[in-house]
Each structure stands twice: as structure tokens, then as C-alpha cells.
Amino acid sequence: MAATIVEKWRGRNAALAIAAVVIIIGIPLWWKTTETYRAGLPYSEISQLENLQLQLTVAVEVVFSRGTLTPEQQKKVPLTDTHEKEHSVDGKTNLKYRYETKYRTATVMEEDALTMPTPEEADLSLFRLSESPCGSVVVYVIPESSTLLPEGASAYVGKRRTAVLRGGRGRPGGLAAVLEALGPALEQVVQTMSFTHQDITAALTDRVPLGKTNREGRADGMRAFKSSPGYEITFSLLNPDPKSHDLHWDIEGAVKGYIQPLLDKLTPIANFSVDSQILYYAILGVSPRHDASIDGYTLSADSLPHVINPVEARLGSNAASSFPVLNFLLYVPDAPHSPLYIRDHSGKTVPTNAFHSPRWGGIMVFNVQEHYGEEPRFPVHINIDMVRVMGVFLAQLRLLLGIQQVQAPPGFLLQSPGNEGVTDWELDRLLWARTAENIATATTTLTSLAQLLDEIGNIVINDNIAEQVYSAVVSLQLAVAELEAGNLAFAFQASKEAILSSERAFFDPSLLHLLYFPDDQKFAIYIPLFLPMSVPILLSLLKIAGEYRKRRSERVKTD
Template structure:
């Protein structure tokens, strides 16, 4: 009898031991080993990004030359008289535009520069004296008697961040300084609309996030044409010679890139990184049949057929698989002898002056006619391409595709022609403004979308690298917005580019896909067949033990009664 009691007690202790091991050791260890690791993310700051209010600030300096103010007015203007213009809220983008205007008189060296024979020389001299930082502008107010500007011009916009503004002599007569500044303000605003950030540029950059108003067709066209912001771009120039037997074509692309393209890309280096390559493709046709037009005595391509050119040609161009950056294709097509000359017609059936066209977010194609180089027997002729003519067209298309939109200046405005770089400083600033806003919006969308995904799917692993990239993206976004508000355009653009890279690294991290399609019901379906057979005997033993204890308690209670 005693042996049976000992055996029963031993069984009870064994059952309790197994249960204790399972409950206090096995189950916690199972939870620990099967729990998805999720590093900490700054969710509060990410939620605040969705309500981030961007303020675009620009510093504007208005400098009065000798003869534009009366002696009394000049005494009242301090060395630096500041006026922070009221904020302007863009109804479509919900952005705030702000200009901080400072007024002063010209220095002696600036007066010497304003006495140059031409406005272009004045622009260069002012740039030599001091270079204005990115995003800022200097407007020099010159008297009506100045010979720098023609009589039919009131405003000259230079290649740098400088403008000349002619004022009426009656503006200063009998007026206080505040009245003069108030009368000058509308003219300065017109200059800012040309040289600083504009509504059209910003809405074009944010076209996939805001609904453009019906009254802004230009913004819609610009947004469809321009490549979206990217850390880098690949530029490929291709020469298409469909019939090498008819002519041997040579183009000095290396020299053309060095002379025409590289100065522009160097100036655009703050916006993105660029790589350039070229290729020559023989026996490559456009893919559509040109028709002979008796009215023009030439073969023609109509505007309606141009959309069918891209796909057949693109198959021969090859792909840049080594990079994920967008590719800008520029094709120079030399027609064969049987289809020369070849001209592109617009929708009005008129010849396109450049004999070229561009495809939005793809590139451009130019038809280069060599008609007249053929001999009587149409033997092969050596033809040197006029690279200056070709690159003038391609650079114009490149500007459009990158977001440097053509400008229609207001009446009585004179815009300086482009210099050797092919891009004015203020045009670069306009592009930097729009790209900064676009980068911030894109990075914000990426990070908030990632946070929502991680919040909804608890099985996704969040390792330390992803958490670090998310934190970096949030921090650089906040810094970009702060620098944008402070008017530090160069720093704002750099931080926005870093935010883009960090947000994309976090969003496309391979570790996020490890348990993306492994929900909880599948987890239980795997573990229940493993633990159930082991748990049933332990559970039954515990139930038997509890039943015996309950029975013993009843027996003791019966004996007492």
C-alpha cells in the first residue's frame, strides 16, 4: 500500500515537473524564439511629417543706385532696412511662400559696376564683386536716365542672381521713403516671379500629389514632360545610320560632350549626378514609313506618327541594367539616300524648324539630313556632323526633360541670353526649389506608407538597419524643411536628397519581406500539430491530480462531519 502511494506521488511530481518546465521554461522560450524582432521607430515624428508645413523663404536685396532716391530719402534709409513680406499660401500645394526683402544703397564698387557700358558687363562685374548664395536675389534700382537698358526695357534679368530695375523719375518726387518702397514693391514682385520659385514650377513638381487647376495648363504639360526627381540620370547619345553603304557618318561626340554638355551638367551637379555615354547603330530604322510630300518636295513625318517611332528604336538601344537611374535618350537619325531629305511636320503641316521632337520622360530625336552629299552614283560619302547645331537642339531638350521650363517674360523685360553653361544661376535656383519640394514630398510619402504597412502587419521584421534608415529619413526631412524655411536652398536640397535615399533604402530593404506573407493563422497551423500531442498527456495528468486533490478534500471534510 505504501509502495502504491509512493508511486502515485512520484507520478504527480513528474506531471507537475513537466508542466512547470513547459509553463516556466518551454513556453517563454517558444515565445522568445518565435517573436518577430521589431526595432523602435519614431512613429510620433512620422505622423507629424504628414502635417509638415513647408515654408519657402527667399532673401531679396533691393539696392538703390545713385540718383534713384532724394537726399532726404537716402538719409532715412539705414544701411540695412528689412521688411518681411507677409506669407502667401498656395491654395493648390498648401505651401507658404515668403520673401524677406532688405533695402540699402549701392556701395562705391557697385556704383562703378553700374557705370559699365552694357548690362551684361554690369552683371559680370557684380558677380565678380560678390557671389549671391543659392536662392537669393539682388535687384539694383537704377535711375530712368541710365543708359544700361534700352528705352523700351524696364527690367534686365542677368545670367546670375541679379536684375536691373529702371524706376520712373516721378516715383521719388514729394514722397516719403515708405511710399517709395510701397510703389516699388509691385515691380520687385514681377522680378521675383521670373527669377525665384514660382507656382507653376512647384505644382508641376507635385503634379502627382495635387490636383492642378483648369487654369494652369502649362503646369500640366511641364509635369508630363519632366523626369521625376532622381539622385542620378544616365544620358545616352545615339547615332542611327540606317544605310552605311550610302554614307559614312562621323560625329565628334567626345568633343561635343566636353564643349557643350559637360558645362551644363557641372552646373546641375547640386541637383543630381549624371553619366554620359554614346553609341553608333548601323542599319537601324525609325520603324515608320516616311511619305513623300509633293508640297514640300521631301519625305515627311507627321506629328501624329511620331509616337510610333519610340518603341521600334528603343529595342535597338539596349538597356543600362547596371544602374537603376532614369535614362535620357537622345537620338540623331541620318536618313538613307532613298528617303532624303526627311522633314518633321507639326500639326499645322508646317516644317519643324529644328527637325526634331522630344518624347516626355524619355528623350529626344533629331533628323539630320545630309541630302546633297551624295554623288551621282550614290557612293558612300564621308560626312562630318555639325555638332554645334545638333547639341543646341539636344541641350534644349535636355533642359525641358530635367524641368528647366521655357520662360515667357512679362512686357518690358529683357532676359539675358544663356552663357556657355547653358543655364542661368536663377534658373538653377528655380529647379533646386522645385526638386527640393518634390524630394521632401516623395520621402514623406515613402516613410509614412512604410510606417502604415509596418503598423498593419505585425509579422514584418524591423531590424536595426531599417530602423536606422527610417530615423535618418525623418531627421533629414526635418532638417530639409528647416533649411527651406531659413532660405538655405543648397542645404535644403542636400538634406532632401539624403532623405530620399534613406527612405528608399528602408522601404525596399529585403528583410522586410521575410515574414510579409506569414500571418498568424499559418503560424498556429504549423505549431499546433507539434505541441498538441505533447500537451495532452501533461494536461490529463494535471486534471487527474486536481481531481484526486479534490476527492481527498471531500474525504477529509466527510470525516470531520
């Protein structure tokens, strides 16, 4: 009898010990070893990005030359003035434009530069005196009697970050009256050389101008490529009739003389790689129509979208690069369909005989009948005029990279960028837009990633992803701060780092490892393993509980 009681006592204690080990140690250990690892993310800081406020600060320096201020007015300079404007995009992102304007009088050397015979020489001389920082604007005010600007011109914007504005004589009154009279023209100069509200709004809304819903307006807003750390540029010569045309093009020299100077100026924005190829027997996707009035063939504007697809299949460049590819195609028509001209929507012949496709590239048709001679012998040896070709491709490249053609206000003269392909202030305009675009894109990416990870709790968040997210948030905050401080170059680099880090985190392959392994599947896998062990333990616990209740009831009856 005593042995039986001892045996029951041992069995009860063994069952309780096993149950305690399973409940206290086994289940927490199993739960911990099978849980999804999720590194901590700055969710609160990411949520604050939705209410991001951008303040773009432009440093403006106004320099008065001799004869624009009276002696009494000159005593009140130098001085500093700040002007702010506030706008909104879709009622969400507040935009503040702050113009920090400093007024001073010209130095002796600057006065000498302003006496140059032409504004181009004056612009170069002023640039040699001092180089303005990125994003800044320097405006030199000259008297009305100055012969530096041609008659009828009120302002001249050079290749650098300086402009010349025709002012008045030393107006009587206070300096405030002079500045008030100069204000509208000065604001036009600053917006021409920096940015307008439409530029920043288009960058924040995927480059689609607000209020433009027609096809032409939407195409203009979408033709530029989105901001990217690198671009691939491919020049292709299409020779559909090698038996008739022996084509030669000096693409290497043309790129070095026309394209490379532009790419060198754009080095702070992105990395570029350039290659070229010749495609034989490459035909267009549509058949041109014969037009007896011009004794040639034509391609209408409606048929141009169908031209690209058959040719694109032979380019072979899109699959070889992770960066956006800009395609520039030079098409020489075959002899039976020459000459070939492109017509716009109004039916007029396009002067350049070229067209561009938004966010893809451009195509130029190059007719070669003038090389045939009186009695041509095929194949005709043809040296392509690269000056005419690269002039068209350079203009298309500027548009595709987002360097928009500025519409100068009446009376404004804009100096041509020349061989460099882009002026310093045009580069600044591009940097302003790209910085705003990068900030908007990185903010959207981080917000989407945070929402995804918050809704699906089974996605693994590795430490490297958390590092990228933290880096993107810090870079975004730095970009906003640098914009507010007026440091455009640093703001762009910070925004570039933000978009790179955010996209590396968003597209990390490790985020998909346990995407389709939720908790219910985990229980379905482990229950068949734990159930055979759990049933005896559970039954033992139930038996022990029953015996305990039975003894307790007997004790109550005895009492």
C-alpha cells in the same frame, strides 16, 4: 499501501513540475524565439509629416543707385521688411512664402559697375564685386534716365543672381511710397529669378500643374524626369543605310563643348554619366509619307509615339543602369526616304526637325542631301554639323531635367546662359522645385512604409532599416528648417539625403522575408510537434485536478 501513496505523490509532483516548466519557461521561450524582430520606428514623427507645413524663405536685397532716392529718403535706409504669403495644395500641405527684403544704397564700386555701357558688362562687374548665396536675389534700382537698359526695357535679369530694375526719380514723399510703387515690378523680378506658386505646386503634385487636364498641359508637366541622385545620358547615332551614308560625328568634342558645361553647373543636383553609340540598320517604327509639295517625306505628330519603341529595343542602356536614362537619338534617313521632315499637329514643319518624349529623351532627324553633290558616289562621306545638333539636344536636355523656359514679363530682358547652358538663377529655380519634390516624395515614402509595417506585423524590421528611417525623418526635418531659414543649398542636400534614406528603407529586401509567414502558419507548423508532448501533460493535470476535487468533496462530507 504506503508505497502506493508515495508513488502517486511522486507522480503527481512530477507532472506538476513538468507542467510548470512547460508553462513558465517553455512557452515564453518558444514564443520569444519565434517572434518577428521589429526594431522601433518613430511612428509619431512620421504621422506628423502628413500635416507638414513648408515655409520657403527668399533673401532679397534691393540696392538703390544714385538718383533713385531723395536725400531725406536715403537717411531711412538701410532697413528690412518681411512679406509673407500663404497657399495650400489639395487642402493638405500649407505653403508659406516669406520674402525677407533688405534695402540699402549702392556703394561706389557698384555705382561704377552700373555705368557700364551694356547690362551684360554691368552684370559681370557686379558679380565680381560680391557673389550672392544660393537662392538669394539682388535687385539694383536705377533711375529712369539711365542708359544702361535699352529703351522700352523695364528690367534686366543677368546670368547670375542679380537684376537691374528701372525705377523712378527721387519721388517726393516718404520712403514707404517709393517702396509701394516699386513693389509690383520687384515682385515680378523675384518670382522670375526664384519660383512661382505654380512651380512649387507642380513639384508637390508630381509635377502635374493643377487646373490643366488637357493632353498638352499634362505632357508639359510630366516631361521632366523626377528627382534622382544620378542620370545616364546616352547619345546614339542611327544609320539605317550604311551602304549609302558613311557618317562621322565628333560626339566627344560636342559633349565637351556644349553638354559638359551644363552638367558641371548641375553637379550639386545629381551625378551624370555620358556615353555614345552608333547603331547601324536601325529603322523607325513607322513608314514616312511622301509629300509631293515639298518633294520629300514627312512624319506626322500622331505617328511620333510609334517611332520610339522599335528603336528603344536596340539601345540597350535602360537595363544597364539603376538611374534614369536620357536618350538622345540622331537619325539620318536612308536615301530612298530623304529628305524627311517632322510636322506638328497643325501640319507645319518643325523648324528643328526634332521632337522629345516626356521622361524618355529626344530624337532629331538630320537630312544630308546637300552632301550628295551632282553625281554622288555611295557611300557618301558625311561630317555631321554638331553645332546644329547639340543646340537642339541641349534645349531638350534642359526641359527633361526640369529647367523650364521662363516666360519673361513684358519689358523684361533675360540674358542668355551662353556656353554654361544654365544661369545661376535658373539653377536656383530648379533647386527650389527639386527640394519641394524631394520633401514630398520622401514624406509619401515614409508614410507608406509606416502604414505597411503597422498593418502587417510579421514583417521583419532590422536595425539598419530603422536607422535609415530615423535618418530620413531627421533629414526631412532639417530640410524644412533650412528652407524656412532661406538656406536653399543646405535644404536641397538635406532633402536629397531624406529621399535616399527613405527609399533604401522602403526597398530593403529584408522586408519580404517573413511577409507570407503569419501567426496561423506558425501554429500550424509547431502544433504537430508540441501536441504529442502536450497531451500526456494535459491529461495528468486533469487527473490531478479530478483527484483534488474528489478529496475536497470527501473532506466536506466528513466535516
